[in-house]
Amino acid sequence: MKVKQEVLKIKAPKRGFFVITDKVLSTIDISDINIGVLNLFLKHTSASLTINENASPDVRVDMEEISSSLIPDGYNYHHSLEGTDDMPAHFKSSMFGVSITIPITNGRLNLGTWQGIYLNEHRNYPTTREIVLTAFGM
Amino acid sequence: MKVKQEVLKIKAPKRGFFVITDKVLSTIDISDINIGVLNLFLKHTSASLTINENASPDVRVDMEEISSSLIPDGYNYHHSLEGTDDMPAHFKSSMFGVSITIPITNGRLNLGTWQGIYLNEHRNYPTTREIVLTAFGM
Amino acid sequence: MKVKQEVLKIKAPKRGFFVITDKVLSTIDISDINIGVLNLFLKHTSASLTINENASPDVRVDMEEISSSLIPDGYNYHHSLEGTDDMPAHFKSSMFGVSITIPITNGRLNLGTWQGIYLNEHRNYPTTREIVLTAFGM
Numbered sequence: 001m002k003v004k005q006e007v008l009k010i011k012a013p014k015r016g017f018f019v020i021t022d023k024v025l026s027t028i029d030i031s032d033i034n035i036g037v038l039n040l041f042l043k044h045t046s047a048s049l050t051i052n053e054n055a056s057p058d059v060r061v062d063m064e065e066i067s068s069s070l071i072p073d074g075y076n077y078h079h080s081l082e083g084t085d086d087m088p089a090h091f092k093s094s095m096f097g098v099s100i101t102i103p104i105t106n107g108r109l110n111l112g113t114w115q116g117i118y119l120n121e122h123r124n125y126p127t128t129r130e131i132v133l134t135a136f137g138m
Numbered sequence: 139m140k141v142k143q144e145v146l147k148i149k150a151p152k153r154g155f156f157v158i159t160d161k162v163l164s165t166i167d168i169s170d171i172n173i174g175v176l177n178l179f180l181k182h183t184s185a186s187l188t189i190n191e192n193a194s195p196d197v198r199v200d201m202e203e204i205s206s207s208l209i210p211d212g213y214n215y216h217h218s219l220e221g222t223d224d225m226p227a228h229f230k231s232s233m234f235g236v237s238i239t240i241p242i243t244n245g246r247l248n249l250g251t252w253q254g255i256y257l258n259e260h261r262n263y264p265t266t267r268e269i270v271l272t273a274f275g276m
Numbered sequence: 277m278k279v280k281q282e283v284l285k286i287k288a289p290k291r292g293f294f295v296i297t298d299k300v301l302s303t304i305d306i307s308d309i310n311i312g313v314l315n316l317f318l319k320h321t322s323a324s325l326t327i328n329e330n331a332s333p334d335v336r337v338d339m340e341e342i343s344s345s346l347i348p349d350g351y352n353y354h355h356s357l358e359g360t361d362d363m364p365a366h367f368k369s370s371m372f373g374v375s376i377t378i379p380i381t382n383g384r385l386n387l388g389t390w391q392g393i394y395l396n397e398h399r400n401y402p403t404t405r406e407i408v409l410t411a412f413g414m
Contacts, residue, residue, distance in 0.1 A: 001139045001277045003414050005311045005379060035143045037177050037272050039313050041379050043388030045329045050232040053183045058217035059228055065216075066209060066229050071342060078341075079334035090335055091342050094326040094394075099377050101237050103143065103179050103270040110270050112181030118232075132379040132386050134313050136274065136412065138141050139277045173281045175315050175410050188370040191321045196355035197366055203354075204347060204367050239375050241281065241317050241408040248408050250319030256370075274412065276279050 001138050002033060008131040012121035015085070017052070017060040019116040021109075028133040031107040036137015038109060039101045043130045046089035046123050048096035054116025063120070067092050089122035096120055104137055139276050140171060146269040150259035153223070155190070155198040157254040159247075166271040169245040174275015176247060177239045181268045184227035184261050186234035192254025201258070205230050227260035234258055242275055277414050278309060284407040288397035291361070293328070293336040295392040297385075304409045307383040312413015314385060315377045319406045322365035322399050324372035330392025339396070343368050365398035372396055380413055 008027040012018050030038060042049050053059040068088070074080075077087035100117070103110040111117075119129065146165040150156050168176060180187050191197040206226070212218075215225035238255070241248040249255075257267065284303040288294050306314060318325050329335040344364070350356075353363035376393070379386040387393075395405065 001141070001414075003277070003311045003412075005381065035141045035272070037274075039377050039379065041377070041386070043386070043391060045327065045388070045390050051183065051236050052228055052232050056217055058215075059225065062215045062217050062225050063229060063232065066225075070208065070346065077334075077338045079332055079338050087335065087338050087342075090328055091339060094328050094339065094372055096232055097235060097373060097376075098327050098391075100235075101177050101179070101239055101377055103177065103272045105143065105270070110179070110181070112183070112268070114183050115181060115236075130388070132381070134311070134379045136141075136313075138139075139279070173279050173410070175412075189321065189374050190366055190370050194355055196353075197363065200353045200355050200363050201367060201370065204363075208346065234370055235373060238373075239315050239317070239377055241315065241410045243281065243408070248317070248319070250321070250406070252321050253319060253374075274279075276277075 003136050005134045008133060009128050010119060011128045012119055012126040015121050015124050017063045018119050019054050020119045021117045024117055028135055030104050030135050033104045033107060033135060033137035036104040036135060037101050038104055039134045041132045042098040045093050047129050048093045048098055048120040049100050050096045050118045050120060051115050052118050053114055055114060085124045092122045141274055143272045146271060147266050148257060149266045150257055150264040153259050153262050155201045156257050157192050158257045159255045162255055166273055168242050168273050171242045171245060171273060171275035174242040174273060175239050176242055177272045179270045180236040183231050185267050186231045186236055186258040187238050188234045188256045188258060189253050190256050191252050193252060223262045230260045279412050281410045284409060285404050286395060287404045288395055288402040291397050291400050293339045294395050295330050296395045297393045300393055304411055306380050306411050309380045309383060309411060309413035312380040312411060313377050314380055315410045317408045318374040321369050323405050324369045324374055324396040325376050326372045326394045326396060327391050328394050329390050331390060361400045368398045
């Protein structure tokens with residue numbers, strides 16, 4: 001049984017949803033794992049990780065618009081000292097989650113044809129985000 | 139330490155929420171794992187997996203109605219070429235998620251009394267969905 | 277490779293969001309795991325687990341207010357025999373999720389500086405909740 005762990009540091013170009021599958025795969029080598037899983041864990045509370053469509057850029061725009069329509073920016077929160085986008089960012093982080101586990105099969109991520117790994121940046125002014133990658137298997 | 143992996147192919151009878159615990163357990167044998175986990179990963183971006191009530195059919199109806207009320211069907215999305223239900227399906231897929239990890243104890247899933255595994259089909263015309271099941275433990 | 281499993285039983289003081297990181301760490305000893313993961317699984321369908329801000333109590337108040345604003349209490353659900361807070365609790369449980377996997381590095385949870393583990397109690401009258409903790413690694 002193998003266990004390995006790496007850290008991916010990444011900064012989104014702006015608020016929104018971004019496909020990072022290639023960056024994940026260039027950070028950790030899973031080619032020697034025949035059957036296993038890869039866990040991704042984002043160490044932040046105002047961004048999140050998800051799996052969604054890797055093809056149409058429109059989907060990423062809609063993801064941002066729908067989520068910001070459900071949980072609008074504003075001063076109508078108790079926690080608003082850090083800006084109108086801060087508390088909505090915390091909520092979206094819990095709604096989408098910060099931890100994903102993906103199967104590994106024959107040395108590759110066993111994603112569907114249309115699936116990509118997304119970094120969801122919920123703050124207006126992105127900072128560098130750390131994602132811990134832990135692979136298990138044999 | 140054991141690792142095993144199987145694929146469950148399943149098609150929902152219609153759009154909505156469906157309990158699939160039995161189908162999962164008949165696809166992968168975890169009876170030889172004393173302590174461990176089972177990861178379920180759905181390889182699609184317009185359906186999702188979740189854990190919820192396994193008893194009352196009313197809960198499944200409400201899950202569909204609440205989620206479709208929060209993220210309504212319509213043409214008011216950038217990504218609408220594939221139908222009015224497509225972009226809402228993508229959003230719900232990320233909101234509920236496609237990856238769940240459940241503990242195994244004494245050769246059985248350690249679910250609560252009222253917990254069942256759900257396949258959430260978010261498209262109007264369901265297609266066959268693939269779920270990768272990976273079990274770890276000893 | 278090590279695998280260990282413990283159960284944390286915990287009751288929230290009231291409906292809302294509560295940081296339980298210390299209670300998790302006093303229930304399972306991960307100090308002998310150099311590289312690995314800890315999976316937390318809540319065995320209930322009307323509460324949930326998430327990761328969010330561990331510092332500001334305001335964030336926890338807003339999490340409750342935003343989630344209850346999105347999915348309001350009421351009798352307008354098919355499943356309402358168990359109270360006006362029951363069906364909303366089921367939905368929130370699926371929205372936030374009941375399963376989280378966190379990396380372990382050098383015998384400690386590899387959480388971000390501001391991250392805490394939350395128990396989200398969605399019922400008006402809390403009951404004791406069971407969380408299965410499973411640690412893997414070497």
